[in-house]
Amino acid sequence: MELFEFYREDRMPTVFCPGCGNGTVMNCFFRAFNELNLPLEKTSFVGGIGCSSRIPLYINSDVLHTTHGRAIAFATGLKLGRPDLKVVVFTGDGDLGAIGGNHFINGCRRNVDMTVICINNNIYGMTGGQASITTPHDFLSTTTPYGNKEYPFDLSEIAVAAGANYVARWTTRHVHELTKSFKAALQKKGFSFVEVVSQCPTNFGRRNKMADPTQMLEWFKEMSVRRDKVKAEAADHVDLNIAGQITIGEFVERNRECYEEQMGVAKHG
């Protein structure tokens, strides 16, 4: 499949700013999807609200662009209603971890077969750069002009603790590893979660002395520490602390039977 069979050429250019990490993620995802030879017409894409949640709108298949925070809940219904479809969710840190936090943890716990990709840019980009639940401590944003006095969520750690079958985190600097993880996630039965720490030079970098996207990629490279196959019981070692370190790797890979298999719904599809 060509790139523009997968993405809607007539919808280009995208709404994303120059230097945004979303393009890298789109590219890696296309590669993974294409290499697996998955049927596009039998894959549905679900997004919430925010920059990363706009990615599905460019994909040349059925797309449900939903309300803020609820993408996983919509996807859960779609998958249970149509077990024959593959369901992929694109979301961001605010959409997934703040307003949609409850659906995120319960989605991991319920273990319905879907792949959730969270592009974590540590900021509310679309609304102009407000602090999010992953903005590192003391970093600046339009709503933390004196520095962020809250501490960030570790989304991957939450996914591990809540029971997802596959959890990995990379940055947009790690395109090969990210592509491999997308493939693993798409092939995993049950709830799979890939977090991509990504750059928002416009609204995060600019206020934190990294206005050039390459500065942010360099920063990701310097801060990243790889730690693979962390066992679920040792989840406290899966740590995201952007001010000090970004833990990357494949954190969990397990095979809890997914919800629809247990309910026998999968057979009806």
Place this chain on the structure above:
Amino acid sequence: MSGTSQELFVQGNEACVEGALAAGVRFFAGYPITPSTEIAEGLSSRLPKMGGSFLQMEDEIACISAIIGASWGGVKSMTATSGPGFSLMQEAIGYAAMTETPILVVNVMRGGPSTGQPTRASQGDVMQTKWGSHGDYQVIALAPASVQEMFDLTVDAINYSEKYRVPSFILSDAEIGHMRGLLSVPEKIHVVDRKEKGIRRHDEAYDVPDEMVRPFPTFGKNNKAVITGMTHTDDYRIEPEDAKVHSDLVRRLSEKVLRNRKDINRWELIGEGSPTMVVSYGSASLGAKEIAATDPKVGLLRLKSVWPFPEEPVAEVASKCDRMLVCEMNLGELYWEIRRVAIEAGCKKVEFLSKIGGDPPTPSEIRHKLRGMGAL
């Protein structure tokens, strides 16, 4: 009329379960809340045996989101809730209206605001059903007044939702939901399926012109559908800055419901031509029904559908009576709509009997009010 296939002695909520299954619902997502919970319990047992899915979600926002998702898979979907849960669902109700997603929300109303009276009946959510989400939209809402109607109107609400691609509602209450009675399940049930994109056939939903209701692009059928709550065109373009696209879309969403009022509206008329007419719906209408059945001076217009507002039957009745009494279990919701239409139709006196606290107005309370109006 077709015959009866079976007689069941059930609760109103259980009759709703039977109606939903008969109408073809195969997906339910719910969250426990009094006094609607029996609907979730019933479907958790029945759906898996019929190849359907039941999901207990983490909150009511997740419930309505999940049923919208399932509906896009082409599956008839519903949820059931009450006051606080209904409030949580409002944003997604607007999403369903904007994306023209067929879903049914059953609201077994209880006393509010807030936690209020979880086990007692009210009609406090009638306006919220139409105005609860932001922006302009129309919905279809039916108000059953018996166990039998919990079945019959659930079937109708699902059919209308499919036919017009609009969120539909059952506005029941704790009284009707928990009332027990005999349910006659009809042998034949009229079932409407949504008009699917790429298919043409003679069927109720297919007879609605495409200009009003667009064919439904079911997911997984290579429709490449882009469904969004943002302002959009029919060819899936997102145009939030285009005034014409927005105006055309939002006006059509309202018009497709309002222009089909005659198809949707249903009511029961007792004692037509009586000098005094009571107008009511749901459990609030039951006391008045006793009076109208025995007293020739008093009639009853019982609305079985409340949204879109049944202007024609209300105007017709109002033009022929001397006075009108509206009975509702709230501080005045549908009363203002009824009053507006009745006064315009020439009725000189429209009074209101409001009762809250959990019990429907009794016949003696209604008679007392009618005497005060000089009707008895």
